[in-house]
Amino acid sequence: MFDPAIYQTRRRRLQEHFSSGLVLLCSNFESPFTAAANCYRFRQDSSFLYFCGLEQPGLALLFDLDAGREILFGTDPSLEEQVWSGLLPSLAERAASSGIGLSQLATQLQQALAMGRPVRLLPSSRAENRLFQADLLGIQVAELPAFVSSELIKAVVALRSVKGAEEIAELDQAADLGYQLHCAAMKMALAGTCEWEIAGELEALAARAGRMLSFPAIVTTHGEILHNHQQTRLLQDGDLLLVDAGVESRRHYASDHTRTFPVGGVFSPVQQELYQLVLQCSDRAYELIRPGITFAEVHREVCLVLSRGLTALGLMRGDPQDAVAAGAHALFMPHGLGHMLGLDVHDMEDLGEDLVGYDEQVRRSGQFGTRSLRLGRQLQEGFVLTVEPGVYFIPALIERWRAEQLHTDFIAYEQLGSYLNFGGIRVEDDVLVTATGHRLLGHRRIPRTVEELTGRQ
Numbered sequence: 001m002f003d004p005a006i007y008q009t010r011r012r013r014l015q016e017h018f019s020s021g022l023v024l025l026c027s028n029f030e031s032p033f034t035a036a037a038n039c040y041r042f043r044q045d046s047s048f049l050y051f052c053g054l055e056q057p058g059l060a061l062l063f064d065l066d067a068g069r070e071i072l073f074g075t076d077p078s079l080e081e082q083v084w085s086g087l088l089p090s091l092a093e094r095a096a097s098s099g100i101g102l103s104q105l106a107t108q109l110q111q112a113l114a115m116g117r118p119v120r121l122l123p124s125s126r127a128e129n130r131l132f133q134a135d136l137l138g139i140q141v142a143e144l145p146a147f148v149s150s151e152l153i154k155a156v157v158a159l160r161s162v163k164g165a166e167e168i169a170e171l172d173q174a175a176d177l178g179y180q181l182h183c184a185a186m187k188m189a190l191a192g193t194c195e196w197e198i199a200g201e202l203e204a205l206a207a208r209a210g211r212m213l214s215f216p217a218i219v220t221t222h223g224e225i226l227h228n229h230q231q232t233r234l235l236q237d238g239d240l241l242l243v244d245a246g247v248e249s250r251r252h253y254a255s256d257h258t259r260t261f262p263v264g265g266v267f268s269p270v271q272q273e274l275y276q277l278v279l280q281c282s283d284r285a286y287e288l289i290r291p292g293i294t295f296a297e298v299h300r301e302v303c304l305v306l307s308r309g310l311t312a313l314g315l316m317r318g319d320p321q322d323a324v325a326a327g328a329h330a331l332f333m334p335h336g337l338g339h340m341l342g343l344d345v346h347d348m349e350d351l352g353e354d355l356v357g358y359d360e361q362v363r364r365s366g367q368f369g370t371r372s373l374r375l376g377r378q379l380q381e382g383f384v385l386t387v388e389p390g391v392y393f394i395p396a397l398i399e400r401w402r403a404e405q406l407h408t409d410f411i412a413y414e415q416l417g418s419y420l421n422f423g424g425i426r427v428e429d430d431v432l433v434t435a436t437g438h439r440l441l442g443h444r445r446i447p448r449t450v451e452e453l454t455g456r457q
Contacts, residue, residue: 001053002166002251010159011051011070015063017155021118023063024109024136029128030057041212045129046343047122047156047351049252056089060136062109066117071108109136120149122156125350153351160348161340161356162382168432168441170253171341171384174214175430175442177247178255181205182446185219185243186453189263195219195231198243206247214254214345218244223260223424224392226335237264240271240423246345254345256386257446258428261453270422272450274391277309278425279448281389285337289379289387289431289438294362296376299337302389303329307410310391315419318410328407330369331397338386339374341430346374347384379433384441388428393419 001007014023027048030039044055052061052072060073113119119137121144124130134141163171181202188198199219206213220228221235223242235241241263246256260275262268267275281302288298307320307329315332316323323329340347340356348356357375358364365371375385398420402413427448430441447453 004053006164006166007051007053011063013159014051014155015065017151017158018065018120020066021120022065022109022112023120023149023152024133025051025061025063025122026124026129026133027052027054027059028057028126029132031126031128043212044252045124046252046348047160050156050160050343053251060132064108064112110138113137119147120152121147122152122351123148150355153355157348157351157356160342162380163342163384163432164382167253167342168384170249170251171255171430171432171441172443174247174249174253174255175257175440176444177206177209177211177249178245178257178430179442179444179446181245181247182243182257182259185241185245186259186261186447189235189241189261191235191237191263193235195221195233195235195241198241199231202243202245209247211248211250214246214248214256218242218258221263221423223390223426224394224422225424226392235263238266238268239263240425242424242426244426244428252343254341254343254347255430255441256341256345256428257430258388258426259446259448259453260425260427261447265454267450267454271425273313274422275425275450277306277313278389278391278427280309281305282387282427282429285387285389286431286438289433291379291381291433291435294376294378295337295357295385296362296365296373299370299373299376300324302337303333306333306389306391314415315412316410317412323407323410326407326410327367327369328410330367331401331407331411332391332393333389334369334372334392334394334397335388335390336370336373336375338388338428341384341386349374381433381435383433385431385433386428387431388426390424390426392424393422394424395420 025048028045030042033040042057058074062071121133130141130144134144184201184205185198188201199217202217203213216229218228219231220242221233221239222228223240240260242260244258246254248254262271284305285298285302288301303324304320307316307323310316310332311320353374354364357377359377362376398416431438432441
């Protein structure tokens, strides 16, 4: 945990957004692997972690805004639990460690509801959490959306979006371990190695550091499959291996990096041309990132660099600006440039991407490709985000667009036949927006240039 004063300040700032009523924050519960006593590794709800720092399951924090009280609900560990799990802190000790008052009278919530006082909740992606909330409120699960507060979501997003110094230190720590993971993957990427061996080593490195991965690692020679978790292929010289992996800091702040490199250490001429183009896209983003610019603008500029490069290579044609405006470039990059990063790898996505990445000034596009941009709003000092341009040759998408004759003015379909087995390339780093621009997270950058990648073995 951080110092209790940090959590007290966060809770005070949250309560300043409201004048009356109640706010209920619930922790996660244990999630059974095969049975109630055989569970997955516990991971706390990120918003509960942000405001409390408490890692135990089955807790709830109630803000009584009219009375000016913060009340922690839970149960003390039973003797049987301590037989199996060892000495556990009492509820009072947990509350004191986070600077919260304590009560075991959960009926306070029911009494407040009976008096007609508003109760505000955050949405939850976990079924057991929704069942718990519904039980507390005495309602059916289907009625929960009426208690989910957009005002509470916006208040939490406003606080969690701007990272404090203590959070930035954690994010740097996560990025430093991410460096080790990716360098290990590069050393292992030899002909005859199976993708799952590398994926397993990434998990092992995290575990040996007492950490966990921030998301299931993507280790694949089929980089055109954006979230490919099938890790069954044996590597061959000449393959492009895409590794998208991140790890959590000790306090659960995430890293998220991607590297794509040739097995055997030698890019083919075509691979190198396209790889250099992705680096140009990445470099253009870094030229632009600063407070005040919208990330939607950065995304568009990167797409323009991609379109120009593909036109120079004979894979697109026409005016690149018109191609980007029409969305033709999305055949080759059907995802957004990046997303917010913090206690979640896609930070706060359980609260709703449109409320996290967009606002009244910047709305999500409905255009294919651009609609997958998770972050579009104006950047502020203290934001942490990813920059992850890519180029992909997705056979099903190419054939679909070709059959429908989409964007024939801009896409040189006749040139794409030899690229259907190319795969995909993505390069991703984590960035802190500073007062004057930005800086990369972590103290060492993962090898990225052609020279670094081909000279690593």
